[in-house]
Amino acid sequence: MIQRILSVVSLVIIAVVISGLASDTGAQGRMKIRYALGDVISIDELPLLIAVEQSKARGVDVEVTAFKSEEVATQAVINGQADVGQGTPYAAIQKVNVPIRFFYQLSALQFFPVVNKESYKSWKDLDGQEIAVQGRGSGTEAIMILAAKEHGIKYKNVSYVPGSQVRALALLKGNIKATILDASNKNMVMKDAPDKFIILPLGNLKASDEALFATREFLDKNQAGIRIFLEELIKVNRAINANPKWVLEERKKLGLLKDLPAKMEDEILPFYQEAVQNGVFPNDGGGESAAKNDLEFYGLSGAIKGENVKMDDFWYLAPLKGALANVK
Numbered sequence: 457m458i459q460r461i462l463s464v465v466s467l468v469i470i471a472v473v474i475s476g477l478a479s480d481t482g483a484q485g486r487m488k489i490r491y492a493l494g495d496v497i498s499i500d501e502l503p504l505l506i507a508v509e510q511s512k513a514r515g516v517d518v519e520v521t522a523f524k525s526e527e528v529a530t531q532a533v534i535n536g537q538a539d540v541g542q543g544t545p546y547a548a549i550q551k552v553n554v555p556i557r558f559f560y561q562l563s564a565l566q567f568f569p570v571v572n573k574e575s576y577k578s579w580k581d582l583d584g585q586e587i588a589v590q591g592r593g594s595g596t597e598a599i600m601i602l603a604a605k606e607h608g609i610k611y612k613n614v615s616y617v618p619g620s621q622v623r624a625l626a627l628l629k630g631n632i633k634a635t636i637l638d639a640s641n642k643n644m645v646m647k648d649a650p651d652k653f654i655i656l657p658l659g660n661l662k663a664s665d666e667a668l669f670a671t672r673e674f675l676d677k678n679q680a681g682i683r684i685f686l687e688e689l690i691k692v693n694r695a696i697n698a699n700p701k702w703v704l705e706e707r708k709k710l711g712l713l714k715d716l717p718a719k720m721e722d723e724i725l726p727f728y729q730e731a732v733q734n735g736v737f738p739n740d741g742g743g744e745s746a747a748k749n750d751l752e753f754y755g756l757s758g759a760i761k762g763e764n765v766k767m768d769d770f771w772y773l774a775p776l777k778g779a780l781a782n783v784k
Contacts, residue, residue: 487681489518492538494526494591496619497713499640499724502703503696503737504542504562505712507688514688516681525618526591533670539678540670544663544750545593546759549770555672557772558750560686561742562666565595566734568642569603569656572633579656583609588617588626588635595665596636598757603658605756621720627653640727644719663753664746665736675775686741686779693737694783700728740780747771 491508493501497520508518521538523529530545532538534554542562549556576582582604590596597614604611617623617635624641626632628648637645645653675682695702704725707713731737738746747767754760760770 486515486517487678489516489678489681489685490537490539491518491520492529492532492541493520493522494524494529494541494543494618495522496621497522498619498621499713499716499720499727500563500620500638502707502712502724503689503692506703506706506710507685507692509710509712510688510691511685514684516684518685525616526594527616530593539674540668542666542668543591543593544595544598544665544667544754544759545669546750546754546770547593547761549669550760556669557672557675558664558667558669558747558770559675559682559772559775560668560689561664561738561746562668562689563664563731563736564734564738564742564746565599565661565663565665566639566731566736567596567599567636567658567665568639569600569634569636569658570627570642570645570653571635571656572627572630572652573654574652575633576656577654579603579607579609582611582634584612585634586613586615586632587611588615588623588632590620590623590636591616591618593759595663598663598754598759599658599661600636602753602757603656606659638727639730640720640723643723643726661753662749664742664750667742667746667750672772675772679775679778682775683779683782686776687783690739690741690779690783694739696728696737697732697739700725700732703728741776743773743776747773 508520511518523532526543526545529538529541530543530548533541533556534552587600589600617626620638620641623632623635624637624645627635627645642655747770751760751765751767751770755765
């Protein structure tokens with residue numbers, strides 16, 4: 457009788473152990489990632505939001521906080537108030553003593569300089585004029601600075617206005633006359649006032665729009681949780697690249713962005729179709745090629761100072777390599 461009871465208890469213990477091993481993290485092993493976003497949450501954040509939900513199911517809780525600017529979000533990571541940041545703050549990372557590294561390319565640059573054609577018709581017309589960009593050290597600022605260098609002009613002032621949607625509305629209201637927008641808000645502006653604005657031409661840009669960064673200490677101490685999060689981000693990008701409509705289905709299933717303005721609803725699919733066509737979402741997290749392209753682009757724009765800068769001074773690719781090994 458005692459032997460039978462012991463056998464049953466043993467089976468229960470084995471079952472519990474197997475159950476614990478079956479999930480990525482047990483109840484006691486749940487990990488929290490404090491994620492700093494320096495932008496308003498809109499349709500371009502859907503891949504992130506989907507990956508957050510999928511990571512949660514695997515025991516990793518990613519808590520996304522939208523700060524008022526990329527600069528403030530970066531400071532949150534530097535000061536230890538957040539674990540992972542999103543953006544391209546190369547200048548800030550180069551200046552601080554804290555060993556912060558990029559480790560994943562979320563998306564590549566896809567932006568459009570949009571101007572009021574009553575005031576400007578070319579890049580030369582922007583000489584001595586005011587422009588508005590996302591934030592200090594952002595990809596939008598780098599693009600506009602690089603374009604100014606290429607066209608031999610100098611802006612009178614650069615205003616920092618976080619949120620492409622915010623800048624688009626300001627453009628439509630006449631509060632600003634020259635800015636740079638993402639695809640969805642560019643489409644909205646050109647649809648609402650097609651005869652009022654023009655898009656200035658840009659060359660072929662190969663650099664990160666949004667990349668993830670964290671301290672080396674955090675990445676080394678939380679390898680399992682970071683790996684899971686990156687795996688889900690990779691899976692999401694691959695699903696979108698295979699079928700842009702997938703993002704619509706997942707948004708509905710997960711109940712994401714319920715308060716999205718009606719005007720933006722129709723922009724979701726065109727935004728992701730255009731993004732997929734232009735290779736915005738990497739299937740491999742960017743890797744070494746993204747790092748090298750960033751060093752060249754942000755070096756030319758002036759965000760990165762000095763010569764002979766090394767990839768290892770800005771990027772740490774071990775977490776990405778670990779995630780890619782698990783995603784087939």
